[in-house]
Amino acid sequence: MIPSPGRYLALGDSFTEGVGDPNKHLPNGVRGWADRVAEKLAKDQPGWEYANLAIRSQRLRQIAAAQLEPALAMQPTLITLYAGGNDILDAGTNVAQLLRQYEELVATLSTTGATLLLFTGYDVDVTPALRLFRRRNHLYNDGVRSISREYDAVLVDYWSFEAYRDPRMWAPDRLHMSKAGHKYLASRVLDVLGVRHSMNLLDREPLRSRTLLQWERSQRRWVNDWIVPLAYRKIRGVTLGDNLQPRWPEPVRVPPKGGLRRLVRSGFDDRSAQAVEGHERG
Template structure:
């Protein structure tokens, strides 16, 4: 299908951390997907309203109404991950809120793409919320069925279990990780691609136990402890951050990293 307008909403995953672009902003899977879509439809207009650190209720309150007023042909909607890592998170309640947003977007005439959460089995600390993520994912699939949405199933993307797909903070994808998610999204949308998102990375010698534990300690000191401190103080990484593409506009060549590159 020729999508004429595309709006991406969500948190840091959709904003594009940690995938730097040529214009000084983060690029990410959503921008990469838009670039590939524009190859077949140069007139595509695209907006990205996602902001790092946003909770689901903030996305629903701030980004969904704006996206609805734009009446885009297509909306990608990934949210809830920042909520699920909280001890008191209720995936059932989150799903109800998510569905209310999907209803609003569908009523505005947009096709909606739903994203499941990643499988956190091999991720330190986050593996503790794996059951909640699985429950939330089941809800998301049911919501997609009820509202005739498309689904990008990231839980089943085993290639993302490779540590090289994740940046040093173990919360955000590397450029290669964003590249793979963009390929998977294009597949769901029917956008032609010439690569296989599931192709494994070249094999490398496994890291030693000592190296893995040293990396864990570095990660805890540099990333986990500061994150916990911000969380306890109620500080969000998205405070005072504005959307990088707040309005529907055609993609400028100078701001694109190139649809086929890494």
Template sequence: MTFARYVALGDSQTEGLGDGNELDGYRGWADRLAERLAGDNPGLGYANLAVRGKLAAEVHAEQLAPALALRPDLATVMAGMNDLIRGGFDAARVVGHIEAMFAELTGAGATVVTVTFPDIGKITPLATPLRSRVLDLNARIIAAAARHDVLVVDTYPHAVTTDDRLWSADRLHVSPLGHARITSAVAKALSLPGDHEDWTRPLPLLPRRTPWQATVTELRWLASFAGPWLYRRVRGRSSGDGRVAKRPELAPVTVSAHGPGGRHPE
């Protein structure tokens, strides 16, 4: 497939958190995918409307209309995790918003790709009770995608998607390596030309942590990341408050020094 206009919709993963920093900016899997696409089509226009912290309803309400106005022939939609980790989660309502985006984008002629979620209980043990939510959400996303001929990258069945090395220290956002794997997964789903690495390939085994090391790691995570996140929730605040999309208009893509797609060394 060749594309002229790629628009990415979503939250922090699509914005690129975990792959860069606040000072220099974030790259992320969608930027990497745009670079890979531009390697074969230098005239590609790319917009990234994703904003961290957004719920599926907010992605739908705030990003769909601007995306349609850009007339994409390729769109990616990744949303739902911010809903899943909050109280009052309703998978049917969340996927209703996601499916509405699928319907509008495919109806406008775009090829659409979406991504399901991994077993977050294996990433963060305290999130194990949310496993049933992940399974419910994923099943509904896959069913909605089938109804609208949307391509799906299904992460849940693959053990590597819960490997610590694919995740940042906050365990909410994937690392540069994780972003590179998502890029490869979406490229494969799109059957893009080129040599695609196997994004499901396990990483080399690491020495097993002792119980003491595991306990210290969990305590540090609670103090550094879980605590501040809960504090924002109590105050009714979101990490996306006051933020706007980093790339709201279609613009040419500059290919990174890492090469198209910016593969991360493993």
């Protein structure tokens, strides 16, 4: 489906940055599905280059403002885009207007000639309060499906993946994927791209049942650890991504053996705004 090797560019928010899949040895302390896809691409066809401009908490307008121009300059051959999820959870969001902005972004990216992958959003059922946003999410998903057809993009229908009904696929905050969730999504993206892989996915052993007391304690801990700080940040008008830079701001050539961690171990400085030697196109 895609010319190999090429240049893969990942755009978006925490979903694509890799939040929920911690790794202290990688930029911003996370790994994520996009890194895993880049590494498998390079293993299958050495020579792939990769950049990831995604930053947690960014809204669609911020993604368009900060990531679009660098994306066009990089001349990618493969682009993945997930944007709008944070907007859906904001009070007062107009979904029709959000989709118009989304289509403008997709239309511009489509001019690159790159293979473009778009994602629907998942219905995260963590609390009855968030069920109020389901209608928005469904409207958004319908719009993404329509836009993907209009611009001949490849749709990754994340919304339909039943594996994410398993709570082990979610991080402790219940809003971001866990390591298992990121690995599973990487496998689905690779399947869509027709790339060979043998990822070790989640062990499907039955979940252990919990007592009512255990469930109540879990709920209280979740509210105290995640919901209260989130509400406080919204009141203050700050986000977790305010002081972060993109994890891989310039294309890097992904080693087929050792992957991106090999770059870090070899002393590659992802904040230097320099690509790995030889990444420039002739």
